[in-house]
Amino acid sequence: MSSSPHGTIGGWSHHHLLGLQGLDAASIRAVLAHASRIPACGPSGASEAPRRDDLRGRTVATLFFEDSTRTRTSFTLAAQRLGAETVDLSGGVTSVNKGETIVDTALTVEAMGVDAMVIRARQSGAAAMAARRVSCPVINAGDGCHEHxxxxxxxxxxxxxxxxxxxxxxxxxxxxxxxxxxxxxxxxxxxxxxxxxxxxxxxxxxxxxxxxxxxxxxxxxxxxxxxxxxxxxxxxxxxxxxxxxxxxxxxxxxxxxxxxxxxxxxxxxxxxxxxxxxxxxxxxxxxxxxxxxxxxxxxxxxxxxxxxxxxxxxxxxxxxxVSNGVRVRMAVLAMCHAAARSSRPFA
CATH class of the missing domain: 3.40.50.1370 (Aspartate/ornithine carbamoyltransferase)
Known part of the structure; x- marks a missing residue:
């Protein structure tokens, strides 16, 4: 993925991806273009999986408060193929079950040093609420009936x-x-x-x-x-x-x-x-x-x-x-991370 002189990828300037409603066509094309350049993983599995170092040394947390197979696994693989470590949390093992809000959970996880988080929740707007409070990139992995x-x-x-x-x-x-x-x-x-x-x-x-x-x-x-x-x-x-x-x-x-x-x-x-x-x-x-x-x-x-x-x-x-899901999520994670870093050049 090529970076601009200012550190963004393909001109993508968004720290978060919360929805496609209201996102301009140029931004949509930018992420699709970069995803299309990532080789698709073949049916033989990891031996053909594309590997990059966009997120080497970084940690991505997946916070899933709703069941998922494809999306969660896809995001985890995408982060790992970008060189990141992953922390996977589900609603059943978080303090949300004790009454903690999703926003407080996100703030707690960020305080532990994660560099990006992927959030799925039953509540529409949950990822957007978290994005308003945390400083790291937030990717919406599905919020109620709102967006995916x-x-x-x-x-x-x-x-x-x-x-x-x-x-x-x-x-x-x-x-x-x-x-x-x-x-x-x-x-x-x-x-x-x-x-x-x-x-x-x-x-x-x-x-x-x-x-x-x-x-x-x-x-x-x-x-x-x-x-x-x-x-x-x-x-x-x-x-x-x-x-x-x-x-x-x-x-x-x-x-x-x-x-x-x-x-x-x-x-x-x-x-x-x-x-x-x-x-x-x-x-x-x-x-x-x-x-x-x-x-x-x-x-x-x-x-x-x-x-x-x-x-x-x-x-x-x-x-x-399913195969394209990993490519798209690799592109989104890399582009949002690059955009966030470009605004904090010493991060």
């Missing part, structure tokens, strides 16, 4: 690579269909903001309640891309260049993780009816135009929103998303 910026970035990188747009990240002319529980999805919010900032058109599709007219406002303000809302999936598939399938977020509907709780917040009489109207089945995948790809941010509910035949099929780029 690195997931949005890795999805955009995956789409751009699939359609030969990774040189410029100009997504003009591409149509991205986002299907499912958009209301509850922080992935959708970040992805839609980033995609429209780069020129893509987004169609949000799902049952009433999970997709609402207000979702048209998720488009990047002043950006070239627009968002439209539909409740019927099949008519829009023929125009899709990429289809992002979202799971029903049972844990964010009602008081319990149940299908009944999900139905309380959306107009779906049954899970069977949801599958009938919105699942990516093999039959629906066959109607996609040549070159169209299917994405899923995980975790997948196979047999509900996506069939295993599609998830494992030739149109699926799900594992490419």
């Amino acid at each position: 910026p690195t997931q949005g970035l890795l999805d955009i990188l995956t789409i751009a690579e699939a359609h030969g747009r990774a040189e410029t990240f100009d997504l003009s002319g591409l149509t991205i269909v986002v299907v499912g529980d958009v209301t509850s999805s922080r992935v959708a919010r970040s992805g839609i903001a980033g995609l429209t900032a780069l020129g893509a058109s987004v169609v949000a599709v799902g049952p009433p309640g999970m997709v609402v007219p207000a979702h048209t406002h998720l488009a990047a303000p002043g950006g070239p891309g627009q968002v439209s809302v539909r409740h019927d999936l099949d008519p829009v598939l023929a125009q899709a260049d990429a289809v992002m399938m979202l799971r029903i977020q049972f844990e964010r509907h009602g008081d319990a993780p149940s299908a009944a709780g999900a139905r309380r917040g959306a107009v779906i009489p049954s899970i069977r009816e949801y599958r009938h109207g919105y699942a990516m089945t093999a039959q629906r995948a066959d109607t996609l135009r040549p070159g169209a790809v299917v994405l899923h941010p995980g975790p997948m509910n196979r047999g509900l929103e996506i069939d295993g035949e599609v998830a494992d099929g030739s149109r699926s780029v799900v594992l490419r998303q």
